[in-house]
Structures are given as C-alpha cells and as structure tokens.
Amino acid sequence: MAMKTNKGKEALFTEINITPLTDIFLVLLIIMMVVAPTFQSTDSSITIPEINSGISIEQRNATVSVTKEGNMYLNGSQVSEENLVNELVTLKPQLEKPELVVKADEKVRSAKIMEIMNAAQDAEYKKLIVAGEPLSKKEQQKLKNDDKKVRG
Numbered sequence: 001m002a003m004k005t006n007k008g009k010e011a012l013f014t015e016i017n018i019t020p021l022t023d024i025f026l027v028l029l030i031i032m033m034v035v036a037p038t039f040q041s042t043d044s045s046i047t048i049p050e051i052n053s054g055i056s057i058e059q060r061n062a063t064v065s066v067t068k069e070g071n072m073y074l075n076g077s078q079v080s081e082e083n084l085v086n087e088l089v090t091l092k093p094q095l096e097k098p099e100l101v102v103k104a105d106e107k108v109r110s111a112k113i114m115e116i117m118n119a120a121q122d123a124e125y126k127k128l129i130v131a132g133e134p135l136s137k138k139e140q141q142k143l144k145n146d147d148k149k150v151r152g
Contacts, residue, residue: 061099061129062091064116065143068105072116073143081115088123099127103139 064084065073072079079087092098100120104113113130120128 061101063101066104066108068107076146084119085122098125100125101129103131
C-alpha cells in the first residue's frame with residue numbers, strides 16, 4: 001500500500017493498525033467469560049455424600065476402635081479379629097439400631113478397616129459409619145488403661 005507524502009513521493013505504509021485486532025480479542029474474552037460457567041456442569045447421576053460435622057457420634061451404637069498397633073476394641077473392651085463377628089452378633093440385640101461406628105488411628109491400614117467392614121456385614125449390621133477424625137493418642141491410651149482395669 002502506498003501513500004503520498006508531503007514531498008510528492010510515494011512511501012510504503014509499513015505500520016499495522018492493531019485497534020481492530022484488540023477489539024476482536026476483547027469481544028472474544030467477554031464471550032468466553034459469559035459462556036465458561038455453563039461448561040462447569042455437574043453430572044446429575046452422581047450423588048455426592050454429605051459430611052457431618054463430626055461433633056457427635058451417637059454413643060448408643062457399637063463402636064470399634066483401632067489403635068495404630070492394630071489392636072481392636074469393641075465399646076472399650078479388647079477383641080480379636082477372629083472373635084469380632086461373634087462379639088458383634090452378641091451385641092446386636094442390645095442396640096437400638098444395627099449400626100457400627102469405626103474409629104481408627106491414621107496409621108491403620110485400609111485392609112484392617114475392610115476386615116471390620118466384612119465382619120459387620122457378616123454380623124448383618126445395616127449401617128457402618130467411619131468416624132471422620134482419627135483415634136487420638138489420648139483415646140488410645142484411655143482404651144489401653146480401661147482394658148487393663150477390666151482384665152486386672
């Protein structure tokens with residue numbers, strides 16, 4: 001493209017006008033900002049579980065506590081893996097609802113929790129609640145001390 005200069009000579013126009021290009025990019029940016037929230041749709045077939053605040057777990061349920069060493073306690077008394085199903089079956093008639101609460105130390109392996117789940121299923125418990133907070137050191141020490149008092 002050529003243009004006339006004051007001296008009468010033709011000179012090349014080498015500058016690009018970026019104003020229309022900037023306008024196009026701004027319009028595209030606004031369109032994306034308006035349309036983007038619609039892409040964040042959730043799958044309606046998936047129901048996300050609600051988490052309780054963890055403030056109160058009903059004490060009338062059966063509670064299995066697992067220490068970091070792997071020792072299991074059913075409502076404060078020590079129980080072995082082999083006897084867990086029998087103890088749960090024995091305890092079931094005393095409960096208002098056949099529900100089991102599992103409290104475990106954070107170092108406990110998932111396999112141990114799965115064994116407790118299987119035992120609850122074998123004992124025909126209808127609901128299993130995994131406590132949101134791990135078993136604290138104080139709770140573990142209290143379980144050991146209470147168990148020693150009962151046995152000693």
